Amino acid sequence: MEIDTSKKSILFIPGAGMDHRILSMFKMDSFVDEYNIIAIDLPGHGYTTGPLFYDVESHTKLCIEVLNELNLKNLILSGHSWGGLIALDLSTQYENDMTICMNIAYPFLVGDLLLDYAKGNLDQCVEFLMKYGIYKMPETEIKTLGFGVKGSGFYGRSKGVIKSPYGTKTVEDDPEREIKLYPLKRLFNQTEKEISSIDLKSCTNFRLKDDQISNIQNVKYIFCDKDKLARFDAENIILKNVNPEEDVFILKETGHFPYFEDPDQLEDVFKKILN
Structure with a gap:
């Protein structure tokens, strides 16, 4: 895929054990004229091989290295679930216009x-x-x-x-x-069969530093009211500086996978955020 340097860019980070194919479920046609729509396969996911990473922070570091090579302008970060944790971590370390975290919890404790x-x-x-x-x-x-x-x-x-x-x-x-x-x-279904296990463990272990939490800014959060895996908590520490009316979006009658369950409603939320 050619990256148009005249456009803004949206980088998607898939959830635990998943890869770039999630984008096939998103309705992004209305954004392609203005944005490069990009998904990244992290090590052990999709097309990316190489040494596996066992914590969120290492994946964040790799994303920074990749983004430095791509040199994208007017970057918007977005991640779903485990990918949302990486996007949130990345947002405090790499210049971006906005970050969109979908269906995340913090801490994200996995049973x-x-x-x-x-x-x-x-x-x-x-x-x-x-x-x-x-x-x-x-x-x-x-x-x-x-x-x-x-x-x-x-x-x-x-x-x-x-x-x-x-x-x-x-x-x-x-x-x-x-x-x-x-x-x-x-x-x-990945070539690295234990990648879901590795990713889910890193969810449980991930913590932001205090200074990162204090410096969270320009982050939009998407939750779903029927999500049993990552429930919305208005008192969560990562939401302490947000404006609920402008920064938090809750999809109705939808679970943890909104791009599968209700892509139309999710598209409407992205339009509100991006437009």
């Missing part, structure tokens, strides 16, 4: 059960995220190719048997729901 699943059974980890993260299915079915980046598999339905990127399992309750979730689930 032992999910960590155990992420370490030993990625399929169960994703099931957990779908169970507690998804509130509703998108109104419009998301079309996707059978195979995606880095060997994503496909779902085939036969008497409740689902072929997944991680094997085959029997889904007794609602195989149609499983198939509808595939466009989101496939984003967790």
Whole structure:
């Protein structure tokens, strides 16, 4: 992709265990004339190989190195969930016009059960995220190719048997729901199979320094009212200097994955923020 140096730029940082393919779910067509829309694959995600990083701070440092090379003007940082923590950390260390943090908590404590699943059974980890993260299915079915980046598999339905990127399992309750979730689930299928575990652990361990918290500025926060994984807390320390009327946006009837569940409502929020 060619970067147009005359445009502003939006850099997206995907959530734990995910990669640049999340952008395929965002409705960004109304912004492409004014912005370069860029997503970064961090080590172990998508196309990026190399040594893995085990903490948020190391990912932030890498982002700074990449951004120094790209030399983007009028930069807007944006991240979802784990990626939102990196964006927030990055916002205090790298010049930017604005930062948009989606579906984050601080501290972002991840339960032992999910960590155990992420370490030993990625399929169960994703099931957990779908169970507690998804509130509703998108109104419009998301079309996707059978195979995606880095060997994503496909779902085939036969008497409740689902072929997944991680094997085959029997889904007794609602195989149609499983198939509808595939466009989101496939984003967790990475060459580095433990990357979700590594990312989720780094969520739990991440803390901003006191001076960083004091210097948070020009940050917009997007939360969802049905999100069980990252609940909005008006008393959170990272929100102490924000104007709730201008800086906090709460999507209605939506869970942890708004770009999958309700991309139209999310697009409306981005329009309010960017325009």
